[in-house]
Amino acid sequence: MKRFILFLSCFLLLTIRIQAASYTPESLPMVYLQDQTRHVVNPDGILSAGCVAAMDTLLWNLERNKGVQSVVAVVESIENDDCYEFCMQLARLHGIGSKANTGLIILLSTQNRCYQILTGTGLEGTLPDAICRRIENQKMVPFLKQGDWDQAMYQTVYSVCKVIEGDPTLINELTGKKKQEGGNTGLYFVGAVILLFILISWYSNRQRNTCPHCGKQGLVRMNSNIITDRIHRIEHHQETFRCPHCGQLTHRNHDEPMDNGTGFGGMVPPIMGPWGGFRRGGSSFDGPQGGSFEGGDFGGGGSGGEF
Amino acid sequence: MKTKKIRNYILALTALFSLNSCSYNEMVEKDEAVSTAWSNVEVQYQRRSDLIPNLVSTVKGYAQHEQSTLQAVMEARSKATQITVDADNLTPEKMKEYQQAQGEISSALGKLLAITENYPELKANQNFSELQAQLEGTENRITEARRRYNESVQEYNVLVRSFPNNLFAKMFGFDKKEKYEAESGSEKAPEVKF
Known part of the structure; x- marks a missing residue:
C-alpha cells in the first residue's frame, strides 16, 4: 500500500x-x-x-x-x-x-x-x-x-x-x-536652457554693474526712487549709481508694470520652466x-x- | 422637376463610379500583392536550386557509391530550372507543372539527405553541416513564402469573387487565381525500412 x-x-x-x-x-x-x-x-x-x-x-x-x-x-x-x-x-x-x-x-x-x-x-x-x-x-x-x-x-x-x-x-x-535616447536629448535640452538662463542673467548683471564712463565693474547704488502711476498701472524707477573707480554718477530710469510688490513677478516663470522639464524627465526613473x-x-x- | 431628375441621375452615376473605382483599385492592389508573393516563392526556389551543386559536390567527396542518387538530384534540378512561371500568367496548368518540377527536386534531395546518414564522416564535416543548415533554412523560407502566397491569393480571390465586385472583375479580366497546393510527392508518406 x-x-x-x-x-x-x-x-x-x-x-x-x-x-x-x-x-x-x-x-x-x-x-x-x-x-x-x-x-x-x-x-x-x-x-x-x-x-x-x-x-x-x-x-x-x-x-x-x-x-x-x-x-x-x-x-x-x-x-x-x-x-x-x-x-x-x-x-x-x-x-x-x-x-x-x-x-x-x-x-x-x-x-x-x-x-x-x-x-x-x-x-x-x-x-x-x-x-x-x-x-x-x-x-x-x-x-x-x-x-x-x-x-x-x-x-x-x-x-x-x-x-x-x-x-x-x-x-x-x-x-x-x-x-531611451529621446529621454537623453530631453535632458540635454533642459540643461542647455538652464545654462542659457544663467548666462543671460550673468550678462545682464554685468551690464548693470558696468560704469558707462570708465567701463569698469562695481557700480554702487546710491539712491532709488519709485514713482507709482496708478492710472496707467506703471512704476517709474529712478536709480542713481556711483562708480567707485572714477567717482562719476550714473542715472538710470526704467518703467515696470505694477505688480503686487513682490518684484519677482518676472523671474518666477523662467525658473519654473526648467523645473517642470526636470520632473517630466524624472518620471522614467519611477519603474521599468x-x-x-x-x-x-x-x-x-x-x-x-x-x- | 426635370433638374431634380437630372441631379438624381448624376448622383447615382457618381456613386456607381466611386464604388467601382474603389474596388477596381483594390483589385489591382491585391493582384500586385499576389504577383509579389509569387516572385518571392520563385526566388526561394531559385535559392535552393543554387545550393544544390555545392551540396552535390560535397557529398560526392565522401560518398562515391551513390552516383545514381546524386545524378537524380542534378537531373531534377536541370529540369526544374527550365520551368518558370510568369507572375502575370499564373494559370493552373503552369502552376501544376512548376509544382511538379520543384516537387521532384524535393524528393530527390530528401533521398540524398537520407543516404548521408550512412556516412558519419560526411555528417561530421563542418562544411556539409553548414550547407545542410542553408538547405533547411531555404526549405523553411519556401514554406513561409508559399504560405504568404496562398494568403494573398485567398484575399484576392475573396475580393474578386464576392458580389458586386465579381461583375467588374469579369469586365476587367481579374480572374480567380490558383493556390500553391502541397507538393506532389509529399502526399505519400515516406517509407520506413528497418
Missing part, C-alpha cells in the same frame, strides 16, 4: 510537472513588454539569475547599438515539439523586430531537446544560416549535451552578439530614435519602462536542430 501511494504521488507529480511547463506561443510570457531591458524569458527558472542578467545586458546593448530586437526563451517544454514552428508563430504573434526587420529569436526547449536560432529578414545577411549553424555546433550543442544550459545559452548569445556587432552596416538609425515590438518580419531564416 505504501509503495502504491508513493508510486501514485510520483506519477501525479510528474504529470503536474509536465502540464505546468508546456508553452504555446500565446502563453509564453513576454517580459520585454513590461521591461524593455529584459530580453530573456526564463519562466521555468532553468537558467540561473546571473546568467539571465548577463545575457540581458548583452542583448540590451545589442538593441541600443545595432537596433536588433531580440527574445531569448528557455523553457522546459513546448507544444507540438517543433522549435522552428514555435519561433515563427511567436514572431508572427508579437511582430518581434524593428521596422528594419532585424529581429532575433533564440529558443531552447530542454524536454523537447530542440533549439532554434531564428533571424528576421533584415538580419539574414548579417547572420546567415551557416553562421547560425556554426555557432550552434561549436558553442551550443556541446554544452547542451552536458546539460549545462547556462553555458550553452550564454556562449550562444555572446557569439551571436559578436557577429552582429562586427557588422558595420547595421546601425541603430535603421530603427529610428530609441526611447515597457518595450514594444515594431512588427518585424521573419521569412524563416536561421538554423535549428535537436540534441
Whole structure:
C-alpha cells in the first residue's frame, strides 16, 4: 500500500510537472513588454539569475547599438515539439523586430531537446544560416549535451552578439530614435536652457554693474526712487549709481508694470520652466519602462536542430 | 422637376463610379500583392536550386557509391530550372507543372539527405553541416513564402469573387487565381525500412 501511494504521488507529480511547463506561443510570457531591458524569458527558472542578467545586458546593448530586437526563451517544454514552428508563430504573434526587420529569436526547449536560432529578414545577411549553424555546433550543442544550459545559452548569445556587432552596416538609425535616447536629448535640452538662463542673467548683471564712463565693474547704488502711476498701472524707477573707480554718477530710469510688490513677478516663470522639464524627465526613473515590438518580419531564416 | 431628375441621375452615376473605382483599385492592389508573393516563392526556389551543386559536390567527396542518387538530384534540378512561371500568367496548368518540377527536386534531395546518414564522416564535416543548415533554412523560407502566397491569393480571390465586385472583375479580366497546393510527392508518406 505504501509503495502504491508513493508510486501514485510520483506519477501525479510528474504529470503536474509536465502540464505546468508546456508553452504555446500565446502563453509564453513576454517580459520585454513590461521591461524593455529584459530580453530573456526564463519562466521555468532553468537558467540561473546571473546568467539571465548577463545575457540581458548583452542583448540590451545589442538593441541600443545595432537596433536588433531580440527574445531569448528557455523553457522546459513546448507544444507540438517543433522549435522552428514555435519561433515563427511567436514572431508572427508579437511582430518581434524593428521596422528594419532585424529581429532575433533564440529558443531552447530542454524536454523537447530542440533549439532554434531564428533571424528576421533584415538580419539574414548579417547572420546567415551557416553562421547560425556554426555557432550552434561549436558553442551550443556541446554544452547542451552536458546539460549545462547556462553555458550553452550564454556562449550562444555572446557569439551571436559578436557577429552582429562586427557588422558595420547595421546601425541603430535603421530603427529610428530609441526611447531611451529621446529621454537623453530631453535632458540635454533642459540643461542647455538652464545654462542659457544663467548666462543671460550673468550678462545682464554685468551690464548693470558696468560704469558707462570708465567701463569698469562695481557700480554702487546710491539712491532709488519709485514713482507709482496708478492710472496707467506703471512704476517709474529712478536709480542713481556711483562708480567707485572714477567717482562719476550714473542715472538710470526704467518703467515696470505694477505688480503686487513682490518684484519677482518676472523671474518666477523662467525658473519654473526648467523645473517642470526636470520632473517630466524624472518620471522614467519611477519603474521599468515597457518595450514594444515594431512588427518585424521573419521569412524563416536561421538554423535549428535537436540534441 | 426635370433638374431634380437630372441631379438624381448624376448622383447615382457618381456613386456607381466611386464604388467601382474603389474596388477596381483594390483589385489591382491585391493582384500586385499576389504577383509579389509569387516572385518571392520563385526566388526561394531559385535559392535552393543554387545550393544544390555545392551540396552535390560535397557529398560526392565522401560518398562515391551513390552516383545514381546524386545524378537524380542534378537531373531534377536541370529540369526544374527550365520551368518558370510568369507572375502575370499564373494559370493552373503552369502552376501544376512548376509544382511538379520543384516537387521532384524535393524528393530527390530528401533521398540524398537520407543516404548521408550512412556516412558519419560526411555528417561530421563542418562544411556539409553548414550547407545542410542553408538547405533547411531555404526549405523553411519556401514554406513561409508559399504560405504568404496562398494568403494573398485567398484575399484576392475573396475580393474578386464576392458580389458586386465579381461583375467588374469579369469586365476587367481579374480572374480567380490558383493556390500553391502541397507538393506532389509529399502526399505519400515516406517509407520506413528497418
